Amino acid sequence: MRRVLAAALTVALAATVAPTSLADETASLGQPANNPWSNVQAWETAIVERVVDGDTVIVNDEVTGAQSRVRLLGINAPEKPTTKKPGNCGGEQASQWLTALLPVGTRVRLLSSDRASTGKNMRPQRVVLAYNDTTGDFDQDVAWGMAERGWGLWFTVPSEASMSSLYRAAIEGAQANRRGMWEPQLCGAIEQPNASLSLRISRGNGNVADETVTIRNTGGTTVDLTGWMLRDAGNAGWYTFPGGSVLTPGDYRTVHTGKGRDRRPTGHDVYRDRKKELYVDPGTEPNLVGDGAYLLDRAGNYRSWREYPCTERCAADDGAGTLLIEDLSLGKKKGVTRAQTQFIRFANRGATTLCLDGYRMDTQGLTYWFPSGTCLAPGATFTLHGGDRKSWSKVTYLDRKKPMFYLTGSAQIVSDRDQVLAERLW
Structure with missing residues (x-):
């Protein structure tokens, strides 16, 4: 199977963008470690009839002979050009890669958490494992192979997320090495190359x-x-x-x-x-x-x-260790009076300006998303206040009728990737 796949990949890519490393790219699908498929159920064994595009394949069930148009779980490949739609840059290459990884006649096993799982146009959504002649098992994850080569965005389905960490890791590797659709000039010369x-x-x-x-x-x-x-x-x-x-x-x-x-x-x-x-x-x-x-x-x-969200491989956020909760008041008395006398003050203790785009504050009584353009210069502060006064650049008044802070609890500053950057407990 490995030699067949290697030969097929070489032929399929003859007319496409040259791979960054032919030796790496023409290897067979590979095998994720530690049997990551233990949390998904095998429902069907089938034979590949045709690859439709970079994330869809038509198969025939080995037992019933029924034909299915199967959507790979875990990735969203660039759209292939058709007579009706122009598609996306990389769509043709993604389709050719999947065709090379799944030649007509390949035996595959189809897995999912829910047998009835379907996506757009009622396509069954499945983890697709190709048969491995070397091991005598279905242990070559097709979506993982596509993700590793850079031919898919990370695409999650909440009810089918058992494999999502594996695919995310593979895609992050492709992004870091600018493989496949992440190649900087895949679609043409870079315009405005100094854009940051x-x-x-x-x-x-x-x-x-x-x-x-x-x-x-x-x-x-x-x-x-x-x-x-x-x-x-x-x-x-x-x-x-x-x-x-x-x-x-x-x-x-x-x-x-x-x-x-x-x-x-x-x-x-x-x-x-x-x-x-x-x-x-x-x-x-x-x-x-x-x-x-x-x-x-x-x-x-x-x-x-x-x-x-952030994974264990995420780089530290710009606000980590610099954006602090400087002060917090639980307010006075009870009811509306307490709600309108509560406040929380944030401070930038870093050396550069910090913009809070996508950040939020989480408490038991409120989730507050900072508006775009909320930026703190080094040493500057910003206050959220429960009162009903007119807001200005350093203080936003929320006119709260109910407390945002309970008598016991916590407040967190969280990044757009769900990293907790600062916390105050009381």
Whole structure:
């Protein structure tokens, strides 16, 4: 099987972008350690009839002969061009890779947590394991092989998350080494090569009106985002920046998932005009559930991305050890009086300005997401107050009728990747 796959991969890629390392790329699927499939159930054994694209395959059940159009769990490959749709950059290569990994006639075993699990167009969603002639077992995870080679975004299904940590790790490796769809010039020459842009996701409180992605120019040169695209890991949330989307150093755009009028309420706001939110609440390892924000240039190259939640491989957040809870008051008396006399003060004790895009404060009585543009210079403070006065740059008044802090409890500052950066207990 390994020699057959290696030969097939070489042929399939003859007309595509050259791999970064032919020796590595033409290896067979590989085998994740420690049998990670113990938490999913094998339902069918089948024969590959045809690969449709980079994450979909048509198979025939060995027992019943029934044909199924199976969607791989764990990844979302670039869309393959068709006569009706232009597809995505990398879509043709992803399809060719999957065809090479699953030649017609390959025996596969199909697994999932729920046998009835289906995705778009009622396609069965499955972990697909190819038969390994060397071991005599179904132990070659196809989605893992595609993820490792860089031909898929991390795509999670909350009810089918047993394998998500494995796929996330493989994708992070491909991103770090800029393989596959992450190759910097896969889709053409890089425009504005000095562009330095950060992405931060704010999920709001499960309300589409509060869900945003902030794109901030963190470099020293002006960046024109006209024609650039923002997407999530699915295929429904694409947004193309209109003409005039120019970011000077330090400037930002807040892309709202919901409906609204561009440049309102501030000159930084734009809208996707969706009716439903994109970003799910995260799970925890090993059953990770999450998503990402991905910024593509006009050619389709992936220029910046941000995925949540954080894993054990995450780099430290910029606010770790620098953003502190400096003071907190539980308020006076009872009821509304107590609610309106409570406050919490944050301080930036770092050496550089810290923007709180996507950060939130969690307490028993309130989850508060900091608005885009909330930035603290070194030594600066910011206060959330329960009172009903007029807010200003250093204090936001919330006009609380119920306490945000209970008599015993905690307050946390949490990053957009769900990293706890600071905590106060009482």
